[in-house]
Amino acid sequence: MGIGRELMKNKWLYAMSLPVVVYVFIFSYLPMSAHLLAFKLFIPVKGLWGSRWVGLDNLKFFFAGPDWLGVTLNTIFLNLLFMAAGTVCSLAIALLLNEIRLVYFKKVTQSLVILPHFISIVVVNLMVVNFFNGQDGLINRMLGRVGVDPVYWFQTPSVWPWLLALIFVWKGAGWGSIIYLATLTGFSEEYYESARIDGARSWQMIRHITLPLLRPTIIVLTLLALGRIFYGDFGLIYGIIGDNSLLYHSTDVIDTYTYRSLRSTNMNSYSNAAAVGLFQSVMGLVTILFFNWAVRRVDNDSKLF
């Protein structure tokens, strides 16, 4: 009955899982102890345990400062924007691809819309810089041709949430459509057959059959994304905005803020970064648990645990 007997009985199976168990302990559980730094004044030579406790000073410093509300709101706003744009575009791509009958056209276009997903952010950044940069960048020359004054993109924070959403869609919407497409190709042909006999038009079938059937998938994916609303897309945002402080006002999220706190030459940089990180992890945990509970209420089969 005991744990020991179960481990002995399936010792080879447990042994197969051991490398990952040890790995995850070292790479995920051990670093969690660094959250304690949020309550300490970290001196690298003294290490995590040797450093002095300072109670809530670091957290007070973060919440008393001018930044915390801005980065938190930016994180939430950008995530909502990405979610809305991503969901609408992925769904539209899936529905439209499903209407295409020419097999060759479908294959080629589907390959093309997924391709950007496989490209590193460094490459995306290079494209963005070269297309938007300066007065003679590609975009500004095109604007000039239709008589619009050039925009100094890298000095205009207000456009960046929308540009980042555009880049997010360019990079991820095709990839996101795979899951919707796979779901809707599984729907029974009978629904469509009987609708056709009743004289339904194509867009009526999309609106009254396909979309309602896709609803659970859309809701579950949205709730899962909402659960991660306190985690900014670090790769995309830092990869493209980098250290351009002119754009922080609209693009600085909790993750980029933490990274900058960590790198700053401030003597308390580790502890400040840890305080922000703790705030994020706690908020993240609460939202994930809440939205997983919500997923379970919507669709018990899709719950995560």
Next chain:
Amino acid sequence: MKTRLRDSSQLTVSVAAYVSIGAFALFCLIPFWLVYIGSFTAESQIVQGFRLFPTRFSIDAYRFLLQGAQIYRSGFVSIFVTVAGTAGAVLLTSMFAYVAAHPKVKYRYALSFYIYFTMLFPPGLVGYYLLISNWLDLRDSMLALLLPLLFSAFNSFLMTAYFRTLPFELNEAATADGAHELYIFFRIIWPISKPVIATIALFYALSYWNDWFNALMFIDNPHLHPLQMMLRRIVSNSQNLDYLNTNVNLPVSATSVQLSAVVLTIGPIVFLYPFLQRYFMKGMTIGAVKG
């Protein structure tokens, strides 16, 4: 009358579908096309901006890049890390995911939760940084590029979801015949799990190939810079092409060198893409929602 009406509505939807999907596909393709064309454009032309079609053809940017030492060092680092990392990651992940799916294993849900908790409560950047740079002391070591990406909880859940669909009676029969668990896994389970293994291998290979963040944080020695880091260096500091270690004196612009480096970096992905696509379309959808 009714049929005609339906036909015309069908036609409208079809035309709308072809036009908008075609337009979005072009939108996805054009940046690649511009980069590709730009990399072959002579220096005198590129300074006037990007063109949809080449005006004056030149391979000087490639000659400049390929005669330097850095592209070979970085290429070696990228290839080595990607191949070694992917092999290790696929082996570890598949073994773990199999055990987490095995009905005979009493603590399989506990194992899954052990992994899932790290998604609920991630360690955070500070802990990660301290672990790699202070506690494990991996600064300026290739292990700092290999180890952090060796296991992904998402990939593991994708595989577990697949393994749960397997007929475990197969194992029962083999166990009754006295086959070893390792034999069953490698000789029976692997061959029937090719789509999901190919999918996971692709995901890991891409995360290794496209990784720049670990190099940015932990690698200062240019000899250990992967291609993405090399690219980042010449993009963020375009004055400094010395980094590429080229002795030749060619009249190249920083832009065209950047673009040719991009072409060389994404070349392998675009080249392998059609072969891999048929696998991941299958593997992606097995348990994607359920995670």
